[in-house]
Amino acid sequence: MIQFRASIPKAFGNTRLGPTPGFISTVSSANLWKKSPSIRYRRYRSTSASDENGPSYISNPGSNPLLEKTLGQLLDVAAERFPNRESLVSVHQNMRMTFSEARKRADKFAAGLKKMGLKTGDRVGIWGPNSIEWSVAFLAIARAGFKVVGMNPADQLHELMYGIDKVGTKAVVAADIFKTQNYPEMLLSAKSRCPTLEHIIIFSDQHVSGTRRFVDVESLASGIEVEAVGAEQSEISPGSGAIIQFTSGTTGQPKAPEVAHRSYVNNSRQAVERFRLSDSHHKICLNVPYFHAFGLNMGIVTSLQCGATVVLAGPSFNPKESVNAIVKEKCTVIYGTPTMWVDLVNTQQEMMAPIGEISIGLTGGSPASPDLFKRTRETFGFDFMKSIYGLSETTCMSFQTPLNTPRDIAETTVGYLSDHTEVQVVDENGVPVPFGTPGELWTRGYHTMIGYWGDKENTRKTKTDDGWLKTGDQFILRPDGYGRIIGRLKDMLIRGGENIFPKEIEEFLETHPAVMEAHVFGVHDDRLGEDVCACVRLKPGVAGLTAQDIKEYGKERIAHFKIPRYVHLTKGFPKTTSGKIKKHVLRESLEAQGIVPKKPNII
Numbered sequence: 001m002i003q004f005r006a007s008i009p010k011a012f013g014n015t016r017l018g019p020t021p022g023f024i025s026t027v028s029s030a031n032l033w034k035k036s037p038s039i040r041y042r043r044y045r046s047t048s049a050s051d052e053n054g055p056s057y058i059s060n061p062g063s064n065p066l067l068e069k070t071l072g073q074l075l076d077v078a079a080e081r082f083p084n085r086e087s088l089v090s091v092h093q094n095m096r097m098t099f100s101e102a103r104k105r106a107d108k109f110a111a112g113l114k115k116m117g118l119k120t121g122d123r124v125g126i127w128g129p130n131s132i133e134w135s136v137a138f139l140a141i142a143r144a145g146f147k148v149v150g151m152n153p154a155d156q157l158h159e160l161m162y163g164i165d166k167v168g169t170k171a172v173v174a175a176d177i178f179k180t181q182n183y184p185e186m187l188l189s190a191k192s193r194c195p196t197l198e199h200i201i202i203f204s205d206q207h208v209s210g211t212r213r214f215v216d217v218e219s220l221a222s223g224i225e226v227e228a229v230g231a232e233q234s235e236i237s238p239g240s241g242a243i244i245q246f247t248s249g250t251t252g253q254p255k256a257p258e259v260a261h262r263s264y265v266n267n268s269r270q271a272v273e274r275f276r277l278s279d280s281h282h283k284i285c286l287n288v289p290y291f292h293a294f295g296l297n298m299g300i301v302t303s304l305q306c307g308a309t310v311v312l313a314g315p316s317f318n319p320k321e322s323v324n325a326i327v328k329e330k331c332t333v334i335y336g337t338p339t340m341w342v343d344l345v346n347t348q349q350e351m352m353a354p355i356g357e358i359s360i361g362l363t364g365g366s367p368a369s370p371d372l373f374k375r376t377r378e379t380f381g382f383d384f385m386k387s388i389y390g391l392s393e394t395t396c397m398s399f400q401t402p403l404n405t406p407r408d409i410a411e412t413t414v415g416y417l418s419d420h421t422e423v424q425v426v427d428e429n430g431v432p433v434p435f436g437t438p439g440e441l442w443t444r445g446y447h448t449m450i451g452y453w454g455d456k457e458n459t460r461k462t463k464t465d466d467g468w469l470k471t472g473d474q475f476i477l478r479p480d481g482y483g484r485i486i487g488r489l490k491d492m493l494i495r496g497g498e499n500i501f502p503k504e505i506e507e508f509l510e511t512h513p514a515v516m517e518a519h520v521f522g523v524h525d526d527r528l529g530e531d532v533c534a535c536v537r538l539k540p541g542v543a544g545l546t547a548q549d550i551k552e553y554g555k556e557r558i559a560h561f562k563i564p565r566y567v568h569l570t571k572g573f574p575k576t577t578s579g580k581i582k583k584h585v586l587r588e589s590l591e592a593q594g595i596v597p598k599k600p601n602i603i
Contacts, residue, residue, distance in 0.1 A: 055424070055432030056439065056477040062419025066446055067269060070261040071142040071242055072233045074304045079103040082307040085281070090132045090312045091325045097132055099307070106139035107229040109214075111221030113144055113171065114229075116199055116212075120145040123167045123244065126291070127151040127160075127183060128175030129315035133203040133214050134290050135300055137173040143229055145236045147258070150245040150291040153178060153316070154559035157186050159254075164194045167244055167256050167453045171199035173214065176206070178315060180556065184208040238262035241450055245293060245392045247499060254504075256453040257393045263447050267395040268301040270418050274400050275360055275386065277333075278306040282359065285311050285331040287322055287340050288497070294364050294388070297396035298335055308333070319347035327353050334358060334380070337365035337497030338372055342527050345372075345379045355380065360403075364388040365497030366529050367485050373411040383407070389414035389485065393462065393469055395447040398423065399483055413482040421445040424468075425477045440489055441475035442468040491583075493522030493530045498561045500532060505562050509534060512553050514542040519573060521583045523566060523590070524599035533596055534564035535586055537571060545569075566596050 069077075078087070083100040090096075097105070118124065124141045126134055126148060141148045149169055151160070163169070174183040187200045188210050200211040207213060242261040246254040272278055284303070288295040303310050313325035317340055326334065336344060341363055348355065358380045364387060376385050386401040387410070401415035417423055424432045425439040433439040448469040451459035463469050472492070476484045491502050502520035509518035517537040522530035536550060547567035554563035568590060574582040591598040 052435055052479045054435060054479075056426075056435050056437065057422070057424040057432050058417055058477065058479075058481055059422045060417045060419055060481065064273075064419070066262070066266050066420055068238045068262060069265045070233065070236045070238050070240075071139070071264060071301065071304075072236060072261075074265055074301070075099075075103050075106065075139055075143065076230070076233065078304040078307065085307055086309045087303055088132055088135055088310050088312070089283075089329055090130075091328070092312065092314045092321070093132060095132050097135075099304075102136065102139060103230075105136045105218065106143050107226050108218045108221065109136055109140035110144035110229045111226040112217035112219070113140065113146065115221045115225065116171070116217070118144070118146060118170060118199075121147065121241075122170045123147045123149050125149040125151045125164065125169045125172040126174070127153065127155070127172055127187075128203065129153050129178050130286065130290050130295070130312045131175065131203060131315065132312075133173070133175075135310075137214075138290070138296070138300055142242055142261070143233065145232070145240075147241050148243045149256075150243065150296065152246070152291055152559060153181065153289070154561065156557055156559065157189060158557070159559065160186060161190045161194055163246055163254065163256075164190055164197050166246075166254070168196040169194075170196055171201065172197065173201045174203070175315075176202050176204035176208075184211050187211070236261070238265070243296070244453055245291070245296075247392045255455060255458055257391075257449040258451060258453050259392075259395050259449050263395040263449075264297060264301050266420065267397055267418075267447050268297050268305050270397060271298060271302050271388070271400065272305045273419075274402050274416075275362070276403055277302065277308055277360075280332075282306070282308040282333045283311055283329055283331045284308050284333040284335060285313060285322055285326050285329075287313070287317050287334070287336040287344075288365070289316065292365070292497075293390070293392045293396040294335070294337075294497075298362070298364075298388070317343075319343040320351070323347050323351055323353050323355070326355055326358075330356055332356070332358060333360045333362070335362045335364075338363055338368040339366075339496035339528050341368065341372055341376055341385070345375045348379050358382045361385040362388065364390075364397075366494040367414070370411050384410045386410065387413070387415045389483070390447075391471060393449045394443055394471070395449075398441075398443050398447065398471075405482075409482055413478070413484045415482065417481045417483070418445075418447070421447060423477065423483070425475050435479045436476060438474050438476055438486055441471045441473050441477070441483070443471060444468045491521070493532065495522070495525075495530050495532060495561055496528040500562055502532075505532065505534065505558070505564065508554070508558050508562075509536060509550065509564075512550065514538050514545050515550070516540075517573070519581050519583060519586065520564065521587055523587060523596040525565075525597065531566070532562065532564040533566040533568070533587070533590065535568045535570050535573065535590075537573070538569060566590075568595060 078099045087099045087102045088097045124146045126137050191197045202211045203214045238261045241258040244256050244258050286299045299310050311329045314321040373385050384407045388397045389399040390397040399415040401410050422444040424442050427433050444467045472489050474486050493500050505520045506518045516539045520534045523533045525531040550567045574585040590596045
């Protein structure tokens with residue numbers, strides 16, 4: 001078990017922890033940060049002026065030891081503590097489920113999966129929008145000792161097949177039809193081409209040839225086999241992989257970070273402690289999707305820690321449905337990405353719905369502007385919105401805003417360093433920069449991924465031998481433990497909370513028979529934060545092809561959020577002397593011409 005306790009010579013300096021119990025240690029030695037994560041630190045109380053000019057390194061040991069539990073054991077605790085309390089309310093399904101019912105259904109479904117022949121360590125995908133079945137399937141897969149594979153509901157067929165093949169998915173539990181997606185049809189097509197995929201299970205009352213119904217799998221095993229699932233929980237290691245969630249990579253192909261049970265158990269507990277979710281029975285309007293680390297950790301897992309009731313307003317985010325659900329279910333907590341909060345604020349200002357007292361508003365997925373914080377305060381009546389920051393590779397959170405953080409800090413940072421976590425901000429050589437200086441954020445602790453599934457090369461690039469995970473985010477770390485994102489070192493853009501890597505879209509656009517070259521980057525958007533812009537050079541002799549034709553080409557071939565909103569046809573690109581495309585020059589040129597929005601100046 002990794003714990004960080006201070007034993008640093010006084011000459012190195014130290015700083016007191018701000019708003020939460022315990023103390024952090026800052027290091028003003030150029031070499032001490034290189035030591036392995038087994039180093040034990042002692043906590044200090046004083047702050048020296050030299051610390052503020054020292055290297056950007058902080059270790060927060062926390063005040064409570066890490067838990068050595070699995071997700072399945074966490075469900076046992078919740079079912080015993082809150083047996084008759086509702087764990088989940090799905091408004092759009094008109095369904096409710098208590099914690100005891102959640103364990104009962106999870107064990108029945110887990111036993112059914114085992115009856116079908118699945119073995120410990122097998123990968124089982126969940127594909128579809130938020131629903132009670134999604135939650136039950138997640139808990140069941142974890143209880144059975146399998147690995148949950150989170151799949152984006154917007155994936156098209158080639159994306160679906162790539163994900164199945166990448167991790168060797170043996171079974172997929174999916175919705176039936178959602179928006180334009182016919183999941184059974186697509187899965188049956190994928191099954192004929194993906195050798196590992198053996199089982200397709202559908203949330204549907206209708207029988208689809210070649211698939212099983214979810215309810216049938218729940219009733220497949222005997223009572224003895226169902227009871228055996230509960231008895232086997234101690235045989236699952238907290239350090240074993242529990243969840244695989246796809247995230248795009250710089251090569252354009254999605255990577256698959258695998259995260260352990262203990263990481264999710266402790267990361268969710270951190271949220272409960274920081275946001276004091278155990279102080280009363282909270283009802284959480286989730287909004288964010290389960291397949292995201294935000295929704296999974298802060299929704300399903302956190303509710304097991306504190307007995308909160310998760311409310312699903314709809315299968316996917318709809319601001320009017322969310323506001324109605326907040327009123328109907330008397331929600332006290334609201335989760336959303338900044339884009340969702342923009343829509344929630346606008347909708348509530350139009351509806352003027354009789355919303356009760358909201359204790360916590362939480363945002364994550366991408367940075368929120370101070371103006372958005374102000375609008376949410378005024379519209380929903382809470383003191384300030386809280387932030388979380390992290391990656392799928394770091395379970396969910398590395399920073400979060402404690403409740404008693406001063407407003408000016410809460411609204412200009414991504415929060416305060418998590419317990420049992422080390423961070424440093426480094427230059428291009430991996431050497432810590434001074435506090436307040438931009439650099440790449442690295443983090444180390446219980447929360448980092450096991451690695452990218454089947455991808456040792458990218459794992460080595462992302463995670464150092466001594467445990468540091470390179471986030472790729474350009475970051476400023478303050479000596480008091482708060483931090484701020486100022487950009488991304490790589491080419492990633494974030495559209496409404498969706499991480500998008502331009503290389504993937506560029507490679508797709510270049511599959512169009514008329515396209516010679518495509519370069520993609522993010523441009524400003526008032527609601528989404530960023531949107532996708534593609535500059536395209538056509539093959540010689542091609543005439544009559546329009547920007548709209550390029551957009552149409554993406555429909556039903558790539559996820560809708562990856563289709564460029566702006567397409568600019570060009571005959572050439574500005575380049576560096578080494579032949580690299582100057583994307584910033586492209587963006588500035590389009591902004592000057594008024595083709596794409598220009599990011600407003602912030603004074």
